[in-house]
Amino acid sequence: MKKLFVLLALVCCSVIPVAAFAGNAHPNLYLEIYSSSVGRCVHAVHPGPLPGEIQCYLAAKVEGSIAYVPIHIGKLDTPPLAAGWPLPCGPGGGFVGVSYGLNMTGYDVDVTALAATACTKFGLGPSIVPTAIVFSADDACHDWWDHPGYVTVQSLTENPVYFTIVANSEELAIKVINCQGGLDLGLVIAGGAQWGGTKTLVCGTDPTSVDLTTWGKIKGLYR
DSSP: OHHHHHHHHHHHHTTSOGGGOOOOSSOEEEEOOBSOSTTOSTTTSOSSSOSSOOOOEEOOOOTTOEEEEEEEEEOOOSSOOOTTTTSSOOSSOOEEEEEEEEEEEEGGGOEEEEEEEEOTTEEEOSOBTTTBEEEEESSSOBOTTOOOEEEEEEESSSSOEEEEEEOBTTTTBOEEEETTSOBOSOOEEEEOEEESSSOOSOOOOOOSOOOOOOHHHHHHTTO
16 A cells, blocks of 8 residues: 555656645545445535535434445645646645545444445555555546545444544555645544434535635746
C-alpha cells in the first residue's frame, strides 16, 4: 500500500515544482450508510450542493440484513480538479486516493464486514477488510461527490452499531492523496455512521468545496 502513494508522489514531483503543490488544506472525511449498493458511487449520491445532512444514519436493522458504508471526502479546495492527472499534476483541489480503517463498535459488536468494493473509476488497493482499506483512482482526479468505494456489512442482531474512521492498520495512518500526488496533512475526521437504534450522532452538512482562489493565484505558485 505504501508503494501506491510513494509512486504517485514521485510521478508528480518529476513534472511540477514543489511550490506548486497546493493540494487540499483540510479535507473532511465522512462515513455514510445505505440499505442498497445501487447509486452509492460516482455522480449518483451527490450530484450537486447538498440541501441538508448526508446520510450517516440507517434505522432499519434486523438479523441478517445488509448495509453499505461509503467513505466520503469533502471540503476539497477550489478549483476542485487538477486537469490531466497523472501528467501533468496541476494545482487545485480534488483527490485520487484514500487509505483508512473502519472501526465498528456497539453492543457485542454485532456486525461483520464482508468486503470492500471500489466505485466506478476507482480500484481497490491491497486491503484487509475492515482494518486496512485503500481506494485509488484509475484514470483521473475526482471531486467531492465521488465516493471512492464502500464496505459491505451484515448484521448479526438488531442492536445498534457505530462506524468510525480510524488509521489504516498497515500504514498506521489515515491518508488522502491529492491531485498533485502529495498527502494532505490537514485531515479532519468529520463524521461516522450509525446503523440501528435511536439516532445519537449528528450527520455532516457541508462537504462541498470551501476554499476560494483565482487562476492568478494558481499561476503565482509556479513563479
